[in-house]
Amino acid sequence: MIFLFGHRQESVIKFVKKKLEQKQIKPVMVSQEILGNKVKLIIRSKTPSHIIIHKGRKNYISAKDIIINRLSIYEPSLDTFLNIFINSCPARVYNSYDTNIFVSSKPLQLVKERVLDERWKRPKTLITNQKNKIIGSYQKKWIFKSMGGQRSIVTKYLTNAPRCNLENLKSCPVLFQEYIDAHTCLKVHNFGLKTYSIQIKSNNTDYRYEKTTSFYHHNGDCKIRTIAKEIRQKTGIDYFDFDLLKRGSKYFFLEVNASPAPSDFKDVQKSKLTDKFINFLL
Amino acid sequence: MKSKITKVVLASKEDSLAKELTNYFDKSEYLLLTPENVINGIEIYDEINQQGAATCTWEFNDTRFCWQNLDFALNRIRFLSKELFDDFIDKDKDYARSEFTAYLTFVLNSSAAVFNKAIPGHLCGYEPTCIEQFLTASTIDISIPKICSTTVWEEAISFAKQNNWKIISKDNPYYTKKCRLLNTFEKNKILNDSEGVYHLVEKIEGEPFFVTIIKGSPFITRWQNLSSPKKSHMPSPILNKILRLNDKFNLNFSEIKMVKNKKGYFFQYISALPFLELNIPWQKDICIELLKGTV
Numbered sequence: 001m002i003f004l005f006g007h008r009q010e011s012v013i014k015f016v017k018k019k020l021e022q023k024q025i026k027p028v029m030v031s032q033e034i035l036g037n038k039v040k041l042i043i044r045s046k047t048p049s050h051i052i053i054h055k056g057r058k059n060y061i062s063a064k065d066i067i068i069n070r071l072s073i074y075e076p077s078l079d080t081f082l083n084i085f086i087n088s089c090p091a092r093v094y095n096s097y098d099t100n101i102f103v104s105s106k107p108l109q110l111v112k113e114r115v116l117d118e119r120w121k122r123p124k125t126l127i128t129n130q131k132n133k134i135i136g137s138y139q140k141k142w143i144f145k146s147m148g149g150q151r152s153i154v155t156k157y158l159t160n161a162p163r164c165n166l167e168n169l170k171s172c173p174v175l176f177q178e179y180i181d182a183h184t185c186l187k188v189h190n191f192g193l194k195t196y197s198i199q200i201k202s203n204n205t206d207y208r209y210e211k212t213t214s215f216y217h218h219n220g221d222c223k224i225r226t227i228a229k230e231i232r233q234k235t236g237i238d239y240f241d242f243d244l245l246k247r248g249s250k251y252f253f254l255e256v257n258a259s260p261a262p263s264d265f266k267d268v269q270k271s272k273l274t275d276k277f278i279n280f281l282l
Numbered sequence: 283m284k285s286k287i288t289k290v291v292l293a294s295k296e297d298s299l300a301k302e303l304t305n306y307f308d309k310s311e312y313l314l315l316t317p318e319n320v321i322n323g324i325e326i327y328d329e330i331n332q333q334g335a336a337t338c339t340w341e342f343n344d345t346r347f348c349w350q351n352l353d354f355a356l357n358r359i360r361f362l363s364k365e366l367f368d369d370f371i372d373k374d375k376d377y378a379r380s381e382f383t384a385y386l387t388f389v390l391n392s393s394a395a396v397f398n399k400a401i402p403g404h405l406c407g408y409e410p411t412c413i414e415q416f417l418t419a420s421t422i423d424i425s426i427p428k429i430c431s432t433t434v435w436e437e438a439i440s441f442a443k444q445n446n447w448k449i450i451s452k453d454n455p456y457y458t459k460k461c462r463l464l465n466t467f468e469k470n471k472i473l474n475d476s477e478g479v480y481h482l483v484e485k486i487e488g489e490p491f492f493v494t495i496i497k498g499s500p501f502i503t504r505w506q507n508l509s510s511p512k513k514s515h516m517p518s519p520i521l522n523k524i525l526r527l528n529d530k531f532n533l534n535f536s537e538i539k540m541v542k543n544k545k546g547y548f549f550q551y552i553s554a555l556p557f558l559e560l561n562i563p564w565q566k567d568i569c570i571e572l573l574k575g576t577v
Contacts, residue, residue: 035433043413043431044441045420053434080411081479084431087410088417098410101403107388108402112334114391120334127328127385134327148384150377172370172378173326173385 001059002027002281003052003091005082006070013070015263019278027068028054030082041085050089065091066281069100070259094239094281095258102235103258104149107175115234115256120227122253123178123245129171141179143205179205180252182245187215188224189241189262189273191280195220195228196273198265217270223251231256239280287313287347289573290395292320293358298557300358302569312573313345317359321366321382328389336392352395354575356535360406360555362386397572398535398554407554408531413481418530419549424523426549427484438480445484486550488543491516494556495528495536496568496577508562516540520547527552535572 002020004027006013013029020027030039030052040053050061059065069086083097093099103109110125112118127147128134135142185200185207197218204210224244232238235256243254262277289312293300300314315324325341338349349355362382367375383405390400398407410418416426430441490505493516500521501511513521520540527549528536537556540547557565571577 040434040437041432042434042437043417043429045416045426045429049417081431081433084411084413088414098403102401104402105384105387105391107328107330107336107385108391110330110334111336111388111392114334116334118333118335121332122330122334124332125330127326127330127388129324129326146377146381146384147388148380150380171322171324172374172381173328174381 002066002068003030004028004068004070005030005086006068007031008033010070012261012263013068015266015274016068016278016281019274023278023282025282028052028059032082035082041081043085043088050085050091061089061091063090063092067091067093068281069093069095069097071097095237099237100149100258102237103240103256106145106147106255109255110253116227116230116253120230120253121250123180125178126176127173128176129173131174131176135176141181142176143179144174144176147173147175180245180247182247182252184218184246186218186224186244186246187241187265188220188228188244189260189277190228190232190238191277192238193232194276194280195225196271196276197224198268198271198273215265215268217268227251227253287311287345288353289313289575290315290347290349290352290355291358291573292317292356297358298559299356299569299573302566303573306570307573313342313347315342317362317366320359320386321362322369326385336388338389338392349389349393349395352393354573355390355393355396356573357390357396357398357400357406358555359386360409362405398533401532404554407533407535409552409554412483412551415552416483416549419527419552422523422526422530424520424527424549425546427486429484430482431479432482433479435480438482441482445482486541486543486548488541488548490550491540491542491547493521493524493538493540494565494568495525495533495538496572497534498525498528499577500525501564501568503562509564511564516547 002025004013004017008029008031017027028039035041038055042051043049048060048062052059052061067086067089071082086093087096087098107125107127109115110122126134187198187200189196197220199216199218200207200213201216202210202213204213207213227242227244231240231242237258239260240256240258241260242256245252245254262273265271266274291300291303291312292315294316303312303314319342323342327339327341328337330336336350340347340349362379364375364379367379370378386405387400387402390396390405400406401408413429413431416429420426428445430437432438492503494501500513502513502515503511504515524538528538531552533554535554535556537553539550541550557569568577
């Protein structure tokens, strides 16, 4: 059985459900909205330990089952029980709460012991709540973005321009990163032992907020595959995406995301990313 | 600037270890930072270079220190409470909390001096919900009480009737001080409410044992004799399993509660914040050694 944990209207959930139904596979939706009503859950010390009751039928969860988890890590009070269920059950899970939270601190990802060793470059990074004292002392252009998993818009830091909500954040540290004037921006998906690269072209620093952003199939190369392998080995996860910038022959690592959305790239015909994702699941 | 600080402890002023720190050490040696200090009082000047090496420099009042140059650091802040962010504007409160949490996770993981390393989601070290603790313990063959977490009301009633049951908590499966008392509720009061999630645990009668583990060394005390920790209080096969459980959680500093009865030893909880109250002399002695960095 395939179980989809998340919100029914979430784009990846909708997409995966549709793709599976095209293959005559009916996944079971588990969301907070229908919990206790259409779907009931039990965890117990007796084996089999995890049970999902769907339309009155008991499904005893085993290693053969698959859970696709799209619950946000920032709704703990709402989804705690669902996350406990996912964390502790014997099914194949993409990805559990613990896995998602494992990569939730962006500065921690940059530390060499964590995701990639010192052979790979990352943009020079400053974290400060005293930006006026230190940012100006570096002869560099900077971007700033969030450190946690809550979404923020990656923004160029201009000393002479209004800076979004930055001034409101008072004592809160802000992550500044050296602006890399890259010729290639890549989103690389890792499914199991395979990697698939998408090239992103955008006029905006943060491509997600630019309507004219376009995506292209990218062949990838040996370095990208090596980076993916190292991330798999250091994090122990095999379903993720990561962002790279390329300047000259050098790659700069930006971050790993354990909750990828391959469906965002469904229009990149040549890459067939979404088909590869579904094949990986099955 | 103040003389060189070699120890940093993050803790509330009421914390037992923070009290020992202020009682036994000279102020020139250490810095005690409360959660309020961390949120509102520190200046942060951190850098991660292109090779991934971190340098975390904090300034608090007249003291500046680098986390990577400390001899010893201990964190007793389990999580950042919502109230700490009351001074932020409404729309930024959750964001600031998430940012500070991600940031502290980074700092408390990037210095070798930190005794109890943070991991994402757990600032003091890995401490999942009690249900996950029970299930983890059972994977290494430690006896656990019968448990049942469910959204099915009828299942909860049936489990409760079959077992000498108690409810750890309704809806919230995290151990709090209150939950740790494992209060038994009156059946009717709880089970009248059919909404939500029930976390039920079989009540195990017997004598409690506490195993405090510091850097892999266990200190075992019996409820009847808390003043004297001895390894002989527990058979070594049980103790070895407990040490394996601790390794699984990767904790340098932890407390595990077991209950012994005629059927054997049963796991109750593992905590990454031992010694919340220090009433016993040997605990004080160990704390001082720990804070000296000589444990």
